[in-house]
Amino acid sequence: MGNRAKARRGRAEDPVNRQRVSIEGVEAFLRKAAAVQPDRDQVAFLCIGTDCSTGDSFGPLVGTLLKQSGWGRVVGTLDDPCDADRYESLKSAIPESLLTIAIDACLGSKEEEPGYIVGEGPLFPGHAVGKRLSPAGHYSIAGIVGPKSVKPYWTIQHASLHEVLGMARALASAVQAAWSQPEVEAMRLKA
Template identity: 75%
Template sequence: MPRERVGIEGAAALLRRAAAAEPDRGRVAFLCIGTDRSTGDAFGPLVGTLLAEAGWAHVVGTLEHPCDADMYDAMRAAIPEGMLTIAIDACLGIKEEEPGYVVGEGPLFPGHAVGKRLAPAGHYSIAGIVGPKSPKPYWTIQHASLREVLELARALADAVQAAWGEPALPGSGPQTAITL
């Protein structure tokens, strides 16, 4: 399947296909790539943290233990053989009103947007679009809206839960704004 830009429903459809391929959530691993030191690049670790807090056993890459470029090879190698792996990362792309993801069956190529060439990973891949493509990708990813990145992460973590028949995560869904 080629990679395509989708909204959350398209990402949820990909996750349902993954759940149909491996219904045992104990045999599913999430490789959540990124760092906690850059707003946009925190998308993967945010998703990883939400999934770990929801009780998923095989989550690599959280805010506490990010799977950044320096740790990527070692952390990827720590995923047990035979696990269905879903790779999650941030990416830059065309920003539209609706939050978006780039999804596909097959591996993700981390670091591509910022010129890095890390080994591909994952049986399925999902990248959250955290900012527009630009001539300055590092600047763009570092200055992504934290609110938008967190909304993308929450929506994706909820879609993971739903794909395997679990309830949405606590604290997700529409957020109430407080104005001062």
């Protein structure tokens, strides 16, 4: 079997249980991650994408907002994106001991309400546009920035900046809220 067939087969057999959720579902998902690792200093965010494409800027926008909110371990911002060319080296620089949350844009069914795909397990970046990058993250969040189409590059390039920015702001706020809840603060102080 050729490498392309193996890659497609491996992708189809994704062991991660993924769910499409609203921002409220993302908040619940992040509360679970915060309960597993309440110490913010032991959490890293791998925010994948580029500032050169509207839809693909979702990850770097989230990364920028997290950095501005005081998170210290953020890889991938508008100033310093984690794009396909730099992905492998930036990913490998994150210590394995950190709980890593991978964030990227994706294409999917577009509905009125912004949607996200979450999973306890790695994210496969670039899948929407046919890239085959190695998986990343203990937890993964993908923002649905446009509908699946026969022209994925065009779709991701022409996503609404207003919607992408709104989704990024909502996700960054959800991260802040998850690690600010009283139970997590209490666990962090006990450690």
